Amino acid sequence: MSDDVLRVDGVTRRFGSVVANDGVSLRVRSGTVVGLLGHNGAGKTTLVSQVVGLLRPDDGSIRVGGIDAVAEPATARRYVALQPQSQAPIDGLTPRSAIEMAGRLRGLSTRAARAAAESLAEELDITEWIDRRALPENRGLSGGIRRLTAFAMAIVAPTPLVILDEPTNDIDASRRRLLWQAVRARADAGSGVLLVTHNVAEAERIVDDLIVLNHGRVAATGSPARLRGATGTDLRLELQFPPDAADVGAPDGARVPFAVRRTVRVGRRVLHTIGTEEAAAAVTWAAALRERGRVDGYAVGPVTLEDAYLSLTAVEDDTVPAPAGTEAAAHV
Numbered sequence: 378m379s380d381d382v383l384r385v386d387g388v389t390r391r392f393g394s395v396v397a398n399d400g401v402s403l404r405v406r407s408g409t410v411v412g413l414l415g416h417n418g419a420g421k422t423t424l425v426s427q428v429v430g431l432l433r434p435d436d437g438s439i440r441v442g443g444i445d446a447v448a449e450p451a452t453a454r455r456y457v458a459l460q461p462q463s464q465a466p467i468d469g470l471t472p473r474s475a476i477e478m479a480g481r482l483r484g485l486s487t488r489a490a491r492a493a494a495e496s497l498a499e500e501l502d503i504t505e506w507i508d509r510r511a512l513p514e515n516r517g518l519s520g521g522i523r524r525l526t527a528f529a530m531a532i533v534a535p536t537p538l539v540i541l542d543e544p545t546n547d548i549d550a551s552r553r554r555l556l557w558q559a560v561r562a563r564a565d566a567g568s569g570v571l572l573v574t575h576n577v578a579e580a581e582r583i584v585d586d587l588i589v590l591n592h593g594r595v596a597a598t599g600s601p602a603r604l605r606g607a608t609g610t611d612l613r614l615e616l617q618f619p620p621d622a623a624d625v626g627a628p629d630g631a632r633v634p635f636a637v638r639r640t641v642r643v644g645r646r647v648l649h650t651i652g653t654e655e656a657a658a659a660v661t662w663a664a665a666l667r668e669r670g671r672v673d674g675y676a677v678g679p680v681t682l683e684d685a686y687l688s689l690t691a692v693e694d695d696t697v698p699a700p701a702g703t704e705a706a707a708h709v
């Protein structure tokens with residue numbers, strides 16, 4: 378028997394003339410975390426909405442736990458826990474009561490739901506707020522604690538498929554780490570997880586596979602190592618330009634004095650991919666720029682998944698020097 382808990386084949390969804398999903402296919406197997414990456418408007422939430430039966434595809438098929446999710450959305454939905462991108466409406470509730478209620482709705486006994494709320498609050502380090510009431514207009518509980526509560530509500534009981542849409546928004550760095558560990562632990566316990574995120578650098582550590590969407594289409598799939606690039610020896614030189622820099626890309630209009638395999642600009646950051654043999658020349662050049670105040674800072678390190686992701690979805694630029702003020706449209 379297949380261990381696919383989610384199988385999407387050739388899904389297309391249009392909104393008028395906008396093709397939000399264009400022949401998208403992907404699989405999530407039990408025990409794995411699959412990251413779904415893509416720029417704003419790439420079609421990630423549209424895909425999630427179809428998996429949970431909130432939207433119907435124009436074309437293609439979706440199977441959740443072997444059930445045809447287009448023909449039988451209510452049955453398929455029982456196999457899925459979803460943390461939506463929008464904040465859960467928990468005004469009037471405490472994290473404890475919200476998590477317990479989610480557990481009861483998922484079929485846990487009162488006692489099991491109570492125990493799950495306590496242990497999830499500990500796991501995510503929100504015990505301090507567990508009995509604080511969420512009030513209207515975002516009073517009572519911070520955005521991060523609300524988001525962590527919504528995450529706990531989604532994972533309170535084991536489900537074959539867990540879908541998390543931007544679960545780390547608003548969450549501080551140390552609790553983000555706890556959240557990533559909790560996601561990994563649910564997959565290790567047997568769930569399949571589809572993780573929608575913009576946080577490429579952090580997600581890289583816990584995902585088994587990645588799907589990159591670009592303008593509604595699958596631009597790349599594979600393990601982080603595969604997407605990062607095969608050589609494993611390339612380095613990245615990151616330059617951080619000051620806010621008033623007129624010539625982001627190649628200061629002074631000079632060409633970069635060493636071989637560059639790939640250049641991606643993201644706002645005021647420029648990421649050059651270089652071979653290890655260019656490291657000394659790159660550091661000397663970047664240090665001189667820093668000395669002259671042309672860049673705020675620089676860093677040399679191994680190529681990351683973020684570089685590969687940006688090159689798939691951002692404006693790639695091999696033609697430095699760049700026109701003054703040009704900025705890539707991508708975000709991180």
Ligand SMILES: Nc1ncnc2c1ncn2[C@@H]1O[C@H](COP(=O)(O)OP(=O)(O)OP(=O)(O)O)[C@@H](O)[C@H]1O
Pocket residue numbers: 392395396397415416417418419420421422423424
């Ligand atoms: N209900 C709708 N009506 C019209 N257009 C829509 C609707 N929902 C989404 N779209 C369009 O479909 C495209 C994909 O949107 P979607 O929300 O799926 O992207 P996303 O990858 O989730 O973006 P983000 O990272 O910003 O959340 C966008 O062009 C969006 O404007």
